[in-house]
Each structure stands twice: as structure tokens, then as C-alpha cells.
Amino acid sequence: MNGSQLPEKPDYEVDFPIERVEAEHVSRREFAKFLCLVSGGMAVGTAWVAVKDTLFPPHRIEGEVFVCKTANVPLGGTHAFTVPGSRTPFILIHLNDGSWRAYEQKCTHLSCAVYYQPQADKIECPCHNGWFDARTGNVLQGPPPRPLPHLEVVLKGDDIYVAEPKTV
Amino acid sequence: MNTTTFRTDQEFFLDPQRCIGCHACEMACAECETNGQIGMIHVDYVDRYFTPQTSVQICMHCLDPVCAKVCPADAITKDEFGIVHSANTARCIACSNCVDACPFGVPKKIEPMDLMMKCNMCYDRTSAGKKPMCATVCPSGALYYGTREEMRERRPNSEPVNQFTFGKQIVKTKVNIMMPKGSTVLVVDDE
Numbered sequence: 001m002n003g004s005q006l007p008e009k010p011d012y013e014v015d016f017p018i019e020r021v022e023a024e025h026v027s028r029r030e031f032a033k034f035l036c037l038v039s040g041g042m043a044v045g046t047a048w049v050a051v052k053d054t055l056f057p058p059h060r061i062e063g064e065v066f067v068c069k070t071a072n073v074p075l076g077g078t079h080a081f082t083v084p085g086s087r088t089p090f091i092l093i094h095l096n097d098g099s100w101r102a103y104e105q106k107c108t109h110l111s112c113a114v115y116y117q118p119q120a121d122k123i124e125c126p127c128h129n130g131w132f133d134a135r136t137g138n139v140l141q142g143p144p145p146r147p148l149p150h151l152e153v154v155l156k157g158d159d160i161y162v163a164e165p166k167t168v
Numbered sequence: 169m170n171t172t173t174f175r176t177d178q179e180f181f182l183d184p185q186r187c188i189g190c191h192a193c194e195m196a197c198a199e200c201e202t203n204g205q206i207g208m209i210h211v212d213y214v215d216r217y218f219t220p221q222t223s224v225q226i227c228m229h230c231l232d233p234v235c236a237k238v239c240p241a242d243a244i245t246k247d248e249f250g251i252v253h254s255a256n257t258a259r260c261i262a263c264s265n266c267v268d269a270c271p272f273g274v275p276k277k278i279e280p281m282d283l284m285m286k287c288n289m290c291y292d293r294t295s296a297g298k299k300p301m302c303a304t305v306c307p308s309g310a311l312y313y314g315t316r317e318e319m320r321e322r323r324p325n326s327e328p329v330n331q332f333t334f335g336k337q338i339v340k341t342k343v344n345i346m347m348p349k350g351s352t353v354l355v356v357d358d359e
Contacts, residue, residue, distance in 0.1 A: 023245060
């Protein structure tokens with residue numbers, strides 16, 4: 001092929017060169033562009049999270065919210081519920097010693113649903129083998145970075161209510 | 169950059185006149201697992217009715233490979249040593265553009281695999297400093313892989329040529345063809 005007769009390299013030859021050396025070559029400019037794009041994207045993403053958190057703070061429960069009757073949850077059992085005005089799933093746990101706990105059911109790692117394991121008396125996230133203490137919500141092992149957010153459980157006779165924890 | 173022990177001082181010299189049609193090169197080529205045990209070298213009968221003369225054809229590894237240029241899937245590439253590699257199996261769509269485009273008739277579409285396969289000058293061997301399979305078995309010297317000096321000693325009356333003309337088109341190749349002393353170009357088709 002007499003390449004000199006062609007006016008210039010067509011775009012597809014520039015984008016898909018047949019020379020391996022050219023195809024694998026990353027120029028300083030390309031690398032700088034990529035670096036700017038990625039770090040710029042991360043900066044924008046972080047800013048967006050910060051703005052969103054300021055403008056739309058997480059939903060707080062007002063007063064006490066009725067969940068269920070104590071008879072509905074056996075010892076070692078759980079009850080899933082939501083509170084009005086929010087779609088965040090919560091679980092009410094009846095621990096083996098008879099005490100009650102309520103946690104957000106979203107793992108603090110990547111928001112998978114967490115489950116109470118009565119035999120181990122721990123809360124498990126099956127996605128990445130994360131474990132939480134069923135009594136405190138603290139992380140025992142695995143990738144979750146923070147303890148599970150919890151709610152205050154208030155017993156009134158046979159009725160179970162939840163409220164925002166007092167010390168926040 | 170890949171680290172290989174490719175010998176850049178060694179070249180391929182093709183002398184089709186010396187081909188005796190023993191097919192040893194085909195057998196040697198097909199022994200290679202990297203080809204799927206399919207021979208990538210072609211032994212052609214020039215005009216079987218009149219003569220027993222055969223001719224041998226390997227990939228000439230054009231400096232401006234038209235097979236790679238016509239590939240719509242970017243499956244054929246040329247490396248820094250000038251080796252035009254066989255189709256990337258993940259990319260080849262078996263369109264046969266390269267089969268039709270090659271001036272030497274080298275690429276073949278292998279139907280059972282739906283894939284183009286061609287000679288890559290035994291890159292698995294040459295990149296490790298070894299000679300291509302066909303060149304190691306050829307008994308008559310039709311296929312020779314070595315340095316230019318070695319070739320000059322063996323064939324003082326021949327000249328390695330790597331330029332072909334097909335009408336107005338000039339094709340330069342990495343592989344040399346042995347021509348009578350003083351030749352500079354092989355005119356295939358003079359329009």
C-alpha cells in the first residue's frame with residue numbers, strides 16, 4: 001500500500017492502530033487526562049455526598065412509634081418493621097436473655113440486609129461476612145466501618161415502641 | 169514492553185525454487201500445539217499437469233500489512249519485531265476480509281473454529297531465540313532462518329529481495345525471497 005498518496009491517517013487508524021507498540025502506548029497527555037477525570041469525578045462525588053447530607057439530613061423518629069406486641073416475637077426471634085415517613089428497614093430482636101434491641105437492617109458497609117443469628121447471638125451480614133454484636137451493634141469482624149445504627153426500645157406492658165436513642 | 173529473546177539479527181529467507189515438495193514443513197508446523205495442530209505453511213503445486221515443481225509459502229510479514237488494515241475487528245496486529253500476528257482469537261469474527269486481501273494468499277479461514285489462522289513465524293519459538301519449525305526441518309534449504317551473512321555464504325549467486333510489485337502497488341515484507349544476484353524487486357504482476 002502506498003501510504004504517501006493518502007492525505008492523512010483516517011481516524012479509525014489513529015484509534016485502532018495495527019502496530020502493537022502504538023496500540024499499547026499511553027501518552028503523558030492521555031494519562032494526565034485520565035488522572036484528572038478520575039480525581040475530578042471523585043472530588044465531585046464527595047462534594048455531592050456532603051451537600052446531600054447537609055440539605056437532606058437523615059430522617060428522625062418523632063416521639064415513640066408502635067412496632068408490635070411482645071407476644072409476636074418469640075425468644076431469639078426477630079421482627080422487621082419500618083417507621084412512618086421513612087423506607088429504611090429496621091429489625092427488632094428479642095435476645096435470648098429476654099432483652100430487646102432494634103437496629104437498622106442496612107449493613108454499614110454496602111447496605112446489604114443484616115440478619116440476627118440466635119445461636120451465635122450475633123448479627124450477620126452475608127454479603128461480605130460482616131458480623132455485629134447483637135447487644136451493642138458494634139462491629140465484631142469484617143468490612144463494616146461503623147456500628148449498626150440502633151433505636152431505643154420502649155416496653156409499655158405488652159406493646160413495644162421504638163424511639164430515637166437519647167444520647168446522640 | 170515485553171521482554172523476549174527475539175533475535176533481531178536473524179531473518180527468514182524463502183527460496184521456493186529449492187522446494188522439493190516433501191511436505192516436511194507442513195508436518196513440522198502442524199506438530200505445534202499453538203496452531204491447534206494445523207499446518208500454517210502452504211505447499212503449492214505450480215502447474216501439476218506439466219511439472220512436479222512445488223512452491224512454499226509462509227506469511228511474508230508485510231511492513232504495512234494489508235490483512236491487519238482490512239480487519240474490522242482489530243484482531244491482527246504487528247509487533248515491535250515486525251511479526252504480523254495471527255488473529256486474536258477473542259476478536260476475530262471470521263469475516264475473511266484478510267483472506268481476500270492478502271496478496272500472497274496466506275491467511276486461511278479455519279471453518280471448524282470459525283477463525284482465521286496464519287503463520288506467525290513461530291512466535292512462541294522465535295521469541296525464545298529458536299528458529300521457526302519449518303526452517304529447522306527443510307531438507308533442501310527452501311526455508312532458511314538465520315543471519316544475512318550466513319545466507320550470503322551459502323548462496324553467493326543469489327540476492328535476498330523483500331520488495332514485490334503488484335501492478336502499481338509496492339509491497340515490502342520482513343521475509344526475504346531469494347532472487348538471482350542483482351535483483352532488487354520481484355515483479356508479480358506488471359500492468
